[in-house]
Each structure stands twice: as C-alpha cells, then as structure tokens.
Amino acid sequence: MFAERLDDLPGKCVFMEPAVRGLSAFGFAFDPFEHLDSTKDAHLQEYLVIPKAVEIALSDQPVAIFAQPGGGKSALRIYASNFYKDSRGVRFPVTYIPETYSTETNFHFEGMNRSLARAAFMYLVSYPDLYFALGSENKQKLKRLLLEIPFGLDFNLHALSESRFVSDLEQALGVPAFSGIPRLDRTHRQLARELEKESSSKPLSLENCFELINNAFGAKSIHILVDGLDGFMETRSSQALTTWIEPLLNILDRWDQGNNYLKFFLPMDISDAPALVNLSAVRSAALIWDDNLLAEVVRRRVFVASSGRFDSLDAISAPDVRNVELTLVRQLGRKEKLPRQVIIKSRSLLRALIVSGKSEISSKHLFSIGELPYAKVL
Numbered sequence: 001m002f003a004e005r006l007d008d009l010p011g012k013c014v015f016m017e018p019a020v021r022g023l024s025a026f027g028f029a030f031d032p033f034e035h036l037d038s039t040k041d042a043h044l045q046e047y048l049v050i051p052k053a054v055e056i057a058l059s060d061q062p063v064a065i066f067a068q069p070g071g072g073k074s075a076l077r078i079y080a081s082n083f084y085k086d087s088r089g090v091r092f093p094v095t096y097i098p099e100t101y102s103t104e105t106n107f108h109f110e111g112m113n114r115s116l117a118r119a120a121f122m123y124l125v126s127y128p129d130l131y132f133a134l135g136s137e138n139k140q141k142l143k144r145l146l147l148e149i150p151f152g153l154d155f156n157l158h159a160l161s162e163s164r165f166v167s168d169l170e171q172a173l174g175v176p177a178f179s180g181i182p183r184l185d186r187t188h189r190q191l192a193r194e195l196e197k198e199s200s201s202k203p204l205s206l207e208n209c210f211e212l213i214n215n216a217f218g219a220k221s222i223h224i225l226v227d228g229l230d231g232f233m234e235t236r237s238s239q240a241l242t243t244w245i246e247p248l249l250n251i252l253d254r255w256d257q258g259n260n261y262l263k264f265f266l267p268m269d270i271s272d273a274p275a276l277v278n279l280s281a282v283r284s285a286a287l288i289w290d291d292n293l294l295a296e297v298v299r300r301r302v303f304v305a306s307s308g309r310f311d312s313l314d315a316i317s318a319p320d321v322r323n324v325e326l327t328l329v330r331q332l333g334r335k336e337k338l339p340r341q342v343i344i345k346s347r348s349l350l351r352a353l354i355v356s357g358k359s360e361i362s363s364k365h366l367f368s369i370g371e372l373p374y375a376k377v378l
Helices: 018-026 052-058 073-085 107-126 128-132 136-146 153-162 166-173 186-197 206-217 238-244 246-257 291-305 324-330 339-356 363-368
Strands: 063-067 091-096 221-226 260-267 283-286
Touching (some): 052 063, 107 166, 107 186, 136 186, 136 206, 153 186, 291 339, 324 339, 339 363
Parallel strands (some): 063 260, 091 221
16 A cells, blocks of 8 residues: 555654755655656666557567657657666667768668667677677677777777776767676676787678677567657658658568567657558557556656655645646646656656745645756755
C-alpha cells in the first residue's frame, strides 16, 4: 500500500524548512523533473512510461516511431538502447544521430560506420576479456572496424591507457558502456596495447562490420537506432526529410534478412509521407498521449524519486487537494499534452511549493503556477 499522505508514512522525517532543504524536505532522494534532455537523465530507465502502441520499438524488425517535439521519441530511443544493452550484446544496439547535413550518396552509411565503431569500442571496454579470446582474424578485423571511430583510434587507445574511469570514455565518445563497470584497470591497458600493435589495412565496409559483430561478439541481431534526422534547416519539410532518408529505406529489406534492423525515430508530420506509408518492410506507430498516460509520467517519477514511499503528489498535498497529476495535465492546452510539458508543469509546481516555504501543496499552488526560473530544488 502506498501512503495517501506524507503524514501516513511510517518512520517519517520531520519535514521542516522546505525553502532551505528543497525536495529532500518532502521525502525525495533526487529531483525527478530536473532533466528535459533524456540523455542526461540517469533514472530514465527506471520510470519511463511507454504507451503500448510503441512497444514495437523493442521488437526484432524495422520500425518507425513518430512523435511531436517533446513527445518522447528520443527518450524511447534511449530506453530501447539500454534495453538491448541488457542482453550483453546478443541484441546489439547502435545509435546513429547525424552530426551534419549532406546529400552525398553514402553519407548515412559512413555515419553508421562511425557509430558502429564507437559502439564496438565501448563493448570491448565493457568486456575486455572477450577480445583476448578471439582468433587472429577477428582481432585484425576489429582493428579495421575501429579505424572509423570518432577522433581516431590512436586518440581513443591513448585515453583507454591513461584514463581511470569508464565515464571519461563515455563522455568523450557520447555513448554509454554496455556494463556497469566504473573503473579502468590493467586489463584495459593490456587491451589498448594489443589493439595498438595489431596490424590493419583499410577500414571494413558497413555490412562486413555487421558480420564481424555477429561473429566476434555473438550478436544475434543489430538494432540501429536513427534519431535527430529533423534537426537541420534542410530537413524541415516532410518531402526533404523523406528524400534524405531514401537510401536507408531502400536498404531495409536486405538488412532485415541479416537480422540488422533500422529503427527510425521521426517527427509526427512525416507520418503520412507516401514513402513510409507504402513501405511494407517497416512497422510504424505514433507516440500518442492521453491524460491518464501523462499523469502516469508524473506518478512514476514521484515513486522512483521517493524510493517507493509514495506514488502521487497527493501525498505531499493538503487534505482538500486530490488528483494533483490529472489536474496538472488538464491545465495543458490540447497541443501541449506531451511529456515535456507535464514535466515542466510538475517542476514549476514543486518549485512554487519550495519558494513559498509551505509544507504541503495547496490549491493556490496548484492553480497559480507559471514556469518559474529553474534551479535545482534538492
């Protein structure tokens, strides 16, 4: 049973001076509404709400997921990547987000090659002993694959030798490790030495890289998560965006046969584009949010941040205040009913509560909030 109010919690703290103590005064271990950027949210995997229609993003098939800005497509992409990482490489995730715009024929495939090299490097960092057990042919091919890694292989091997923490490599390459190991040790320095002395010629082609990941890492499928395609002036129109990704759409069938699946995370306004609607090789779904789902976005975050002590803001509200989450959602306009907006609304409410110095959410807090200048409230 969850507590309906904070007063009902067994062994409750004395909640004093909320303006000084911030959210910790109300039983929160961290601020669950701090991050609008999903890539910076360390707790995303614990509380992300996934509408049933888009669970296909986790399946073994090509997929297109559509959402409005702020509708959760990047959060779902991150969740999917972490979901696949839990398989220890059996379902191997690669995130591809173009850094720039180009109409060169092989632009996307070259970008995916770099993304795959980055993922393979972090996989070896996570499980260095795997490399030592490989045969000479696969070791040589891995060196060729890693030649495409951003900043160059020499730079990354030097970082692997000199750094103390895995987080240093994660920050430099912009991708998380596959395991939870925090520190780099002598095994990693040995890995760097062996990769450095391994001979190499030219880089591998992308499809040969897929084959290598299967053979060397034991992957049964590769999932390429494609996001950020609409982040350029040149791709703002639906027609321009579909034209830009046409080379990827044309390759879907062939890659599908080898268990290499493209997962697109796309803006909603491209969902009716004929190039996608008429494509039988890809399953599609839209991230659609109703009031109850959005209320659950808030409740799930409250539950995790309070370490399971309560699952609603009702628990820190006055006795006459109920259904706080639904009230927040229903204050949003029709086009605002998106996860980003309800997160902003929730953090504004908690900020208003803390600034007021009161010990519980009142009707005045709930119905008079605006977006206050944001600061950490823990």
